[in-house]
Amino acid sequence: MLTVNRYKCGYCGACVGVCPAAALELVDTWIEVNDDCTKCGRCTKICPLGALELVKEAEI
Amino acid sequence: MKCDLVVVGAGPAGSMTAKVAAEAGLDVVMLEKRQEIGDPVRCAEGVSKAALKKLVELDPVWISAEVKGARIRAPDGTEIVISEDRAGAEVGYVLERKVFDRALALDAAEAGAKVMVKTRALGLLWEKGVPSGISAQFVGESLKIEAPLIIGADGVESKVGRWAGIDTALKPKDIETCAQFLVQDEKIDEEYCEFYLGNEIAPGGYVWSFPKGQSIANLGIGVLGSKANSGMPIRLLREFVKKNFPEGKVLEMMVGGVPISGPIETTTADGVILVGDAARQSDPITGGGIINAMRAGVMAGEIAADQVPKGEVGKGELMIYEKRWRETIGKQISRNFAVKEFFVDLTDDDLNRLTHSLDGVNVAELDLKGLLKVLLRQNPKLLLKLRHLIV
Numbered sequence: 001m002l003t004v005n006r007y008k009c010g011y012c013g014a015c016v017g018v019c020p021a022a023a024l025e026l027v028d029t030w031i032e033v034n035d036d037c038t039k040c041g042r043c044t045k046i047c048p049l050g051a052l053e054l055v056k057e058a059e060i
Numbered sequence: 061m062k063c064d065l066v067v068v069g070a071g072p073a074g075s076m077t078a079k080v081a082a083e084a085g086l087d088v089v090m091l092e093k094r095q096e097i098g099d100p101v102r103c104a105e106g107v108s109k110a111a112l113k114k115l116v117e118l119d120p121v122w123i124s125a126e127v128k129g130a131r132i133r134a135p136d137g138t139e140i141v142i143s144e145d146r147a148g149a150e151v152g153y154v155l156e157r158k159v160f161d162r163a164l165a166l167d168a169a170e171a172g173a174k175v176m177v178k179t180r181a182l183g184l185l186w187e188k189g190v191p192s193g194i195s196a197q198f199v200g201e202s203l204k205i206e207a208p209l210i211i212g213a214d215g216v217e218s219k220v221g222r223w224a225g226i227d228t229a230l231k232p233k234d235i236e237t238c239a240q241f242l243v244q245d246e247k248i249d250e251e252y253c254e255f256y257l258g259n260e261i262a263p264g265g266y267v268w269s270f271p272k273g274q275s276i277a278n279l280g281i282g283v284l285g286s287k288a289n290s291g292m293p294i295r296l297l298r299e300f301v302k303k304n305f306p307e308g309k310v311l312e313m314m315v316g317g318v319p320i321s322g323p324i325e326t327t328t329a330d331g332v333i334l335v336g337d338a339a340r341q342s343d344p345i346t347g348g349g350i351i352n353a354m355r356a357g358v359m360a361g362e363i364a365a366d367q368v369p370k371g372e373v374g375k376g377e378l379m380i381y382e383k384r385w386r387e388t389i390g391k392q393i394s395r396n397f398a399v400k401e402f403f404v405d406l407t408d409d410d411l412n413r414l415t416h417s418l419d420g421v422n423v424a425e426l427d428l429k430g431l432l433k434v435l436l437r438q439n440p441k442l443l444l445k446l447r448h449l450i451v
Contacts, residue, residue, distance in 0.1 A: 012102055013217030014237055014317025018285065020229045022222045027180065028094070046237045048315040050291020 001057060002039060004031045008051035015043035015052055061203065063087040064368045066194045067173070067211040068181045068220050070097045073336025073353035073360075074213030075164035076115070078173040080361025086368055088173035089205055090165070091196060093180035098161030102216075102316030103350070104240065104278050106253055106270045109152030111351045115358070116167075122160035123153050124272035128251045134415035135258035135408040140423050142431065154253075154270045154278070155350075179203070184210065184223045184332075190374070191224060191331040209364055209373045210332050213357070216317045218338035224329035228340065232285035234321035236265050236347055239293040240280030242312035245305045248277045256300075257411050263287035264404040267300050279305070282318060282347055284404055320344040322397025323390050328378040335360045341385070343393060344400040345428070352389045359384045398449050399432065414439060 006029075013026040023036040024043065031052075044052040065081050067074045070092035078090040105124070112118065129143040169175045178199050185193035185204060193206035212220025216235075221228040248271055256267040264284025271277045281297040293315070301308050319340040327339040335341070336353030343352065363381045367373050406414075417438035423431060432450050436443045 010313070010315035011100070012315040012317060013215065014235065014315070016217035016219075017228075017317050017319065018230045018232065018235055022219070022229070024217075025219070026217050042232060044290050046232055046235060046285045046288055046317065047290055048237045048239045048293035048317075050294070052290070 001055060002033050002037050002043070003053050003055055004033065005051045005053070006030055008049050010049050010051070012048065015047055018042050018046050061089065062206045063089045063174075064207060065089070065209050065211065065364050066091065066205050066207040067213055068194065069093075069213035069215055069336075069338070070165045070168075070175060070177075071161060071213060071215060071336060071353065072164055072350050073338070073357045074211065075161070075168045076354045076357025077211050077213060077335055077361040077364070078168035078175075079164070079171045080358050081364045082168060082171040082173040084362070084365030086365055088168070089207070090168060090173050090175050091179040091181055091194070091205075092165075092175070092177045095178045096158075097165045097175075097177065098158040101157045101312075101314050102238075103157050103314075104268055104270050104280050104347075105155040105157050105272075106268075106348065107153050107155055107350050112153065115351070115354045116164070119163060122156050122163055124156045125154045125250065127152065127154060127253050127271060129253070130255060131249070131252045132255045132415070133257065134412045135261070136412045136415075138412065138415045140415060140418050141252070142423055142427075154272050156272075181214070181220065184220075189330075191329075208331060208371065209368050211360055211364070212332060212334040212338045213336050213353075215337045216319060218334065220332060221327075221329070221334050221338060224332040226324075226326055226329055226332075226334065228324065228334070228338065230285070230317075230319055230321055230340070232288070234319065234340075235285040236282035236318040236320055237285055237288050237293050238265075238280055238282045238316050238318060238347075239297045240278050240314040240316075241297065241301065241308075241310045242272070242276060242314075243279045243301065243305060243308040243310055244274070244276045245308040246275055247305055247307075248275045250275070259408050261300060262296060263292075267297070276311070278314075279308070280314070285317075287404075318342055318347040318349065320347065320397070320400060323386060323393055326382070327385070328375055328382055330375050331373050333360050333364070333378060333381055339385075341389060341393060343396055345396040345403075352393070355389050356385050359388075395449050399446060402443075402445055410442060413442065
């Protein structure tokens with residue numbers, strides 16, 4: 001699943017702009033992820049601060 | 061709540077739309093999801109002096125600094141200097157966006173628009189298959205605002221278009237992922253905006269220094285999304301600062317994404333118009349978006365004022381907006397997109413060669429288009445693919 005490190009996130013919304021599933025939303029200072037996320041990983045690559053990560057379910 | 065026009069987002073695009081529409085007599089509500097208009101900043105704050113003057117009365121309180129021109133530095137350190145008001149839309153003033161954005165929102169409010177902060181749009185309201193307003197959250201309370209026309213001025217993370225069925229998702233190659241520090245250093249050049257090119261410095265992008273006075277500058281980086289990996293912009297920016305401004309004092313950190321997709325297929329739907337970054341109207345070469353956003357805002361505001369009273373706000377009836385922006389700002393956006401597509405794949409050797417080819421040419425006399433013309437003349441083989449765009 002997609003995880004957002006809120007302590008790293010600069011809440012710029014770049015990830016929201018590239019999400020092909022419109023699964024992300026920038027609300028104040030955090031990013032919300034909804035069930036439409038397809039785990040494509042596009043947002044993780046473009047995050048300027050590296051706050052987004054795809055992790056295997058078992059690791060959580 | 062009922063009104064004639066809802067504007068989602070109070071950046072330069074939204075505020076200009078709201079102001080123009082309100083001045084023309086529409087009952088306008090403008091929503092801003094943040095608590096503070098203009099903050100946090102996601103911008104290098106550079107803007108063309110001449111272009112800005114045409115759009116708004118200048119106020120020194122939101123101008124941080126005035127610059128003489130731009131200096132472009134090739135990967136091997138070779139420099140070219142371009143003089144003020146001819147370097148494209150980004151040289152002239154460096155703004156204080158926190159003050160500027162608030163001033164534009166105040167202009168809209170004084171023209172009669174109702175501005176609501178900490179008010180987030182959650183989705184469209186629908187009636188008989190067409191949008192009839194916005195459902196929102198106002199300081200945590202739900203709020204419905206009915207309006208025949210909705211303006212999506214909601215920036216890089218725009219949702220309004222998507223709700224209306226317009227796919228505005230940016231591909232990695234169509235976004236620059238950016239980081240910026242506000243830096244104080246005696247070494248800052250206070251007279252010129254600087255651009256540093258190179259595939260190691262900033263893959264598919266550039267590093268910039270935009271001075272704000274008192275030895276302070278916006279020192280930032282843009283990396284092409286398709287060449288980036290997680291956290292690359294901040295990592296490369298830190299390296300750049302360490303190498304070039306080791307004594308630099310960092311006073312602020314900013315991050316953001318800049319659309320460089322060129323014109324998207326559609327920016328209108330039944331009852332919906334997109335403006336500014338939401339419509340991907342930022343310049344694909346420079347990344348500058350303020351002027352295009354404001355110009356599109358004026359067009360959208362005028363068109364809203366014409367169409368809403370007539371009740372003609374269907375997609376077909378809003379074609380007038382598509383036509384107007386594509387024939388004006390859209391032309392340069394299209395051309396610069398094609399030039400960008402070519403430039404992002406050049407090697408450092410190519411970039412050095414292009415810069416050397418300008419040796420002895422008085423580039424201070426040229427604008428961005430003129431510069432490309434000279435480059436084409438000096439490097440016909442390398443730039444063969446750009447020929448049709450410039451001549």
